[in-house]
Amino acid sequence: MDNRAGEMEVFRRVVEAGSFSEAARQMLMTPSTISKLIARTEKRMGVRLIDRSTRRLSLTAEGELYYERSRALLDEMAALETTLARGAANTGGTVRVNASVGLGTVALEPLLPGFWQAYPNIAVDLSLSDEIVDLYLDRTDVAFRIGRLPDSGMMARHIGAARRMIVAAPAYLERFGTPRTIEELSRHNCLGFNFRRSKPVWPIRENGRTIELPAHGTLLANNGETVRRLAVAGVGLARIADFHMRDDLKSGRLVEVLGDVIESDREEINALYLGGAHMPQRVQAFLDFVVPRLRQFVNDW
Template identity: 65%
Template sequence: MDNRAGEMQVFLQVVDSGSFSEAARMMRMTPSTVSKLIGRVEERLGVRLLERSTRRLSLTDEGRVYYERSRVLIAGMDEIEREVAQGSAGLAGRVRVSSSVGFGQLGIEPLLAGFWAKFPRITIDLSLSDEIVDLYLDRTDVAFRVGPLQDSGMTAIRLGSAKRMIVAAPSYLAERGTPAGIDDLADHACLGFNFRRANAVWPLRDSGRIVDRIVEGPLIANNGETVRRMAVAGLGLARIGEFHAREDLRAGRLIEVLPAATEGDTEDVHALFLGGERVPNRVRAFLDFVTPQLRAFLAG
């Protein structure tokens, strides 16, 4: 049986105590057993780790390397055992999270209180922006993306899909009328986005095919929540994700228009992270906690 970790612990005790006999006493072994164990390690490695004399022990250059690396390894093993013994409360550190504004505010933020109740020592460093961030450059642990993914070395977990819809406030529709078809959009104020991946075109379904309609309006913004609020204020029509508008639709603050034009208009939502199976435990804990709840959130 491979017991290199045990051998390392004995070696560390010998060095720290300064003698075989003292290390043997502290580890409840005989001095001859400790001496034989150290000799076996040296024989396996093919180098001397300790210089022995009647007065003292001293580390060789190879012994110093073995001592330092063993100290780090054993400390890591102790940390693993503490985490397991203490359960989720033992996990600590910072998890850097990036999300679009709407998904972060409506999907992620409501989950944080429950997460901290279970993992009180983990800090969530949350950044919200509808611009795409670079996980490498921004040192982000987890990024939530709405829309198509680019090929990369990152690991992706699909959370679900977000349906897009066109909505407007009752006050706006009372003043400007309800569009009956996509051609009517030319006579309406259409709220849009100004980030780089956006454009002033709404891909809409018309008679079974997708038609790109150029739209214009009084506002372009860099996040969906601003567009939603302006739609609620009666400034125009907005094409936004269903999860943005869900509560406003239930409360009657927004009304869906042209539902046939946005049939099948969905975007996948993913959680992206670096490291694959080697992701740090604190990041894995965050992903395991939020993934099922975010899937339920997207499902409505």
């Protein structure tokens, strides 16, 4: 791994300590390690930095230049980190966040303790709902959306993609059988949603075409977490996002149905927010902290 800043710091310590052995003592390293690091730096740049022909440490002209420039860079890096750390401590206010119940529960909530360690003065007003909220009307700063984004003037940061799967508990399949074709789904208890925006159907792709399969069942819920829990309880089949139930799939509490028949059904995940030159620092800090970690969570699956 390239660690040029670390090599610069070693070289600076050697120059300021006046010897390899004293620099090694200060940095809790061995003199041979210090020597190898200096030699690696010289090899990479193709120049000699330290004149080893004299009994005392002496810099070449290139070594003098490298010392001055690297010291300035290291001091600038330290100042930047100090500024950012102070900024994190001083940044305050409230960030209003909306996310689906599933994504919020399994992915976003676990990140908040770490966020508050970095930004102790920022409060998070978190609402979990699978309904689409209006960022303007609901005074929401950041909304995590799954699915196609609407045409608007809002900004978006892409997080990843979720795959929707049809799943069931082994106990349910033992009682009612495992469907082998899409047509057989009509004979099963298909758990659905009651969103205002949704239709009581499961859009399923087969052989390059999308089929809107009526989802008849004993449950209509307004969030995926309720559907997931009742699927685990053996009530019926569910069609929900993979990230939402990864622990259930790993443990065997849920198993995929028709995975070899239905084509992959993926939906994009984005962080939606009101951008512009005057975006509050608290919102910027929240996005910068949360988005990369959510990307890692989604892409690790």
